[in-house]
Amino acid sequence: MARGVYIHIPFCHQICNYCDFNKVFFKNQPVGEYIEAIGQEMRMTVEKNPTAFVNIETIFLGGGTPTSLSVEQLTRLMELIHLYLPVNNVTEFSSEANPDELTHDKLLVLKKYGINRLSLGVQSFDQEILKKLGRTHSNDHVFSTLRDAKEVGFDNISIDLMYGLPGQTIEQWQETLDIAFSLELPHFSAYSLIVEPKTIFYNLMNKGKLSLPGEDSEAKMYDMLMHQMEAHGLKQYEISNFAKPGFESTHNCIYWENDEYAGFGAGASGYLDGVRYQNIGPLKKYIEAIENGDFPLLNTHVVTKQESIEEEMFLGLRKIDGVSKQHFIEKFDLPMEQLFSNHIEELVKEALVENTEDALKLSYKGRFVGNEVFQQFLLDS
Template sequence: MKGIYIHIPFCHQICHYCDFNKVFFKNQPVDEYIEAIGKEFAIMSSEGVSFETVETVFLGGGTPTSLSERQLHRLLEIINKYVDVDALREFTTEANPDELTYEKLIVLKNGGVKRLSIGVQSFDNELLEKIGRTHSADDAARVIQDARKAGFDNISIDLIYGLPGQTIEQWQDTLDKATNLGLEHYSGYSLIVEPKTVFYNLMNKGKLPLPGEDAEAEMLEMLIAHMEENGRQQYEISNFAMPGYESVHNLLYWENESYAGIGAGAHGFINGQRYSNIGPIRQYMATLEEEKRPILHTHEVTEVEAMEEQMFLGLRKIEGVSAKHFEEKFGRALNDVYGDTLQTLINQGLIEQANHRFKLTQTGLFRGNEVFQQFLT
């Protein structure tokens, strides 16, 4: 097992586009939940799950930085008990700009966190308000300055394009302000309107003025070009980094490696089995009080499914899928399994082959979901 994902489901504000497992922070058993995470670690250890080979830890949510300094300290204390944090290649936490104080940054740094992933989304204050964010562009700039002062030298920010009412000019301004910060890593995602969100309800009422597919494609082109011009290499469809600053944790997902999911609603993949934890917080905690792992659902991944995942996850990476690695992993030649599909996609100009690797073409980058679907039975 190479990674651990830990879910912190608390938020002070729910964004209009978010469908992750989360609840408003107020009146929640936050301290008890943190202790429950420690109990889940302990039960997994007692059942023979080893954390000795872990290379990366990721705190996600919800919003990990919604926790107080004291709560963050306790959470990190628990993690340090079960994981050799000093030996990790990467230890990341997600963060919101208006919640990440200098004092919290010091707590995170002292607790072994090496990398920040900050949900900036836009540098346009009007758009930030429209999407339900509570920070401003100035907050984002301030927190990055504080993070540098606290000693963080590996910082990423998330940006979203295709937002309601967003113009090409607004997106260009956000890209300019983002790269002027000189960060090591950037993620740029197109808005996906998910069920059970504020945006989904507005869309169903015809009250969500999205830019449209052509504008969205232009924004993606702008993102790729702007990052290249500023020395940030695209290594995955939505991710760009200075050399050596690619996200180790996210690459673990795209390379289909094993990882533990800890926390309410977390997902994991251990020993060929995918599992999801119970989502409701109190039910998650009650199950742990019974000395049982809070698993809601498990699925043994078949060889066919594993090969499919290897393809559609691996093709997200700009370097693509290695035919040699595929054969080493599954004992079957890639062309024997997917030769016809690969040739069809090559003929359509969506993937290309070079140095025993198959990867998306420039056209394929814009039609990735269409490509991935070809590997699903």
């Protein structure tokens, strides 16, 4: 049964140099047809398995950039969501947004149709770094958008930040943090740069033209982030996420708790009825599949019990509260120590995890090398 719904809007007016998500330039794209196709995918999916959607808690519009849509296009998308999805029990309805695209009229549309959480892609408050990233907004765009959003009635607002960026110094990161805290927002997400294949940064790195901070500097930035978020009343509840009490992202918690969700749109992924799936990525092929009355699936995979156990561990360990031992027993009918006692013992010795009576969780030290810890919970086939 789905707890959440993700809807992918792949359009961007500018492609960022680090982004590897499924996205296309907005110009000359079949935007209207795509929105109608998403509506039909939602209809087909809910009709096939209506009981899976009766209790959805969250809807998340991601991308790409949902706010690249015009007011009319955004309105039509919201109409289709309300037409085909049972939204009555949704408590968190989120949309990603670019600060230089989220106009007053678009804010009114989002508010009218029930969006109650905004996630702004800010990344940095240093204009030179923003240019390196391929971002087009300015700090003034951020400040004016936040003022506008609060005037319209949004109080659950998050911004994304990035560190370990090309040419970024400790001082620049500190300045970005200082400005971020001055905004007095209830939620922040902060990610270190990962240079992904098929990005401009990846090509530059292969040519030796991408100057990144070293591991020590990146670790220092993360340490600064964690300490200063805590000092400003923002509790770290996941490796990269910080919130004031009550403002944690329910939608993202669905992923980390290894629960089920539906994904709609080109390239979107989902997890329903024990099956992980991914949709066709290219827009025209996605639209063609829908118009032919077919589900736009690229691939499906039935998750085995072993895989589910592995996912439960490496997703759950991202949460600061860790993996609940009682929940693990209820879900898999055996204690986690029965499978991982040697690994847990070794990680405790290395001070990378804390093994309490109720949960297994990353230690402070372990948060810096999370991926290395997660790999310890891959079972032998």
